[in-house]
Amino acid sequence: MAELMAAGEEPEILFWVGCAGSYDERAQKITRDICKILHHVGIKYAVLGTEESCTGDPAKRAGNEFLFQMQAMTNIEVLNAYNIKKIVTGCPHCFNTIKNEYPGLGGTYEVIHHTQLIQDLINEGKLKAEGGESFKGKKITYHDPCYLGRGNGIYEAPRKALEVLDAQLVEMKRCKSNGLCCGAGGAQMFKEPEKGNKDINVERIDEALQTNPQVIAAGCPFCMTMLSDGIKLKDKEQEVKVLDIAEITARANGL
């Protein structure tokens, strides 16, 4: 972003990568695929690079409003300094926080999640599913991330992105507004679960496996971790792939 600014240019959209997308090895792949998609359709985008920092979401959900607002205001200062208007995020948690909780602190932007971007590109005819891996007829089940689905009512965009594949979409019993959490939200990602009789991600994977999928589609780096761990635990890594919608889109287009 700093380079673009120095060249006196403004991006069409800022890609907010997020901490998971920046540091988590698995999520880095998703980040690169989102970049490939942006590049493929010729959108002029920028990232903040080392100037990006945590949105404060996990701190807020853990109850630390101080730390959240410190992060939020620092980020808003950076975003406003670059005159950012539109943001796409690779993470529903970043998406929710910037979209809903930043405006009250002085940061108002048009914020979309990457699955919405993909849906828009498909609707505009700029993105198809051709030239790459064929998902035709494959059984795909989509896991709704809480902060995209229930949190913000976005259920259709990710499904639209999958429909274009001509794959066989199967819904889990608990889906859309009734979707079951992967177990990572509310800062659970960073702690051991409380005493119980099952891990939440295992409960979810059991349900996903009941649909006999070849692919479990995700839209959140935390869900990705939880679902992948579940699949590993069930020893199903060979038969079932857990892929982000961005990865599926990139593969289908041979990017």
Next chain:
Amino acid sequence: MVAQILFLVLTLAAIALFTVNLRKIIRNIRLGKPVDRKDQPQKRLMTMLRVAFGQSKMVVRPIPAFLHFFVYIGFVIINIEVLEIMIDGLFGTHRIFNGLGGLYNFLIGSFEILAFTVWVSCAIFLVRRNILKLKRFSGVEMKSWPKSDANYILIIEILLMSAFLLMNAADAKLQLLGASHYINAGAFPVSQYLMNILPSSENALVIVERSCWWFHIIGILAFLNYLPYSKHFHILFAFPNTYFSNLEPKGEFTNMASVTNEVKAMLDPSFVPAETEPGKFGAKDVTDLSWVNLMNAYTCTECGRCTSVCPANITGKLLSPRKIMMDTRDRITEVGQNIDKHGAEHQDGKSLLDDYISREEIWACTSCNACVEACPVNIDPLQIIMELRRFAVMEESQAPGSINAMMGNIENNQAPWKYSPADRFNWAQES
């Protein structure tokens, strides 16, 4: 004449007692912190009409929705009959609305059919709770009083409907006998089948008819006064509760204004915050919660839809969103009783956090909003959990160790993990 005076006294006493108890509950709700829920009145009205009147969130589970609909419609419609009973009771008349003619017959006939469907629905509800033992109605919080409360309500409703139908059956039989005072009025599609079990003498029939009439109306007045002690309060509070419910996206949590001032002052030394009274961060006790949280607690009818979709509860953790609401209600009731007995300044040394809700419960929440989505009357247990977490973290610095580590990382490395900020852009190099 004696009967009329007795009726008047009973009715006035019941209304007075109910008013006293209702005012106490409203006072208790007002002990909560202010929150503005008066914006967008049109949208609020629509939400209330859709969710409370229209029962839109009940349809997710079709069987209870169907049965509940009968009980709900029965309750609303049969109240027209109560109006007639009131007038008859006060003026010593009999079936005063008889003048409506064909319409009256239609109304009484409909009431009978509804009374029958309410009866059957309540009976099925009892079977679901006590014989089929549905999982949703069990759980640690559903022992003792809450369990009996639910059964009492269903039994009272069955008794009220039985009295109503028996009364009509006796009335119909008296009409056939041509008894004086019992004018020919009403249609009796259900109670006609009960006529055979009734005695045939006119005197005995009058006793049955009068007993049922009195039982029915005294039952209704008693039930009205049972409400403030019961989970059944939802029949009234569902309406304001949905009207004042959160209209923002569920993922959005409130930004605390008190914190904003401090953070602004920290980041910009020249910033002078407006004078605000120093308050607590988050909630330790019910009076630290907002009045909407407290109204939520009084509205909860303990149906358990929240708990049955809670990922923590499903996987055997201690957390149950229904228990969060029941604890909040029990504690605010206790605080209210303390005020009544010992005055407003009394402290009993107890609090919602720890004495009612444990740390283990609040830290098990994934903030997934499934409980909020599932509630048929828009109750928000998540907000209470978050306020308790805010207190634990900001007032006491009492978070689980790994959460403290995560927050330390954000402070030092601007990421929840221990990575160097300088490495944040490394993802672009590899592939």
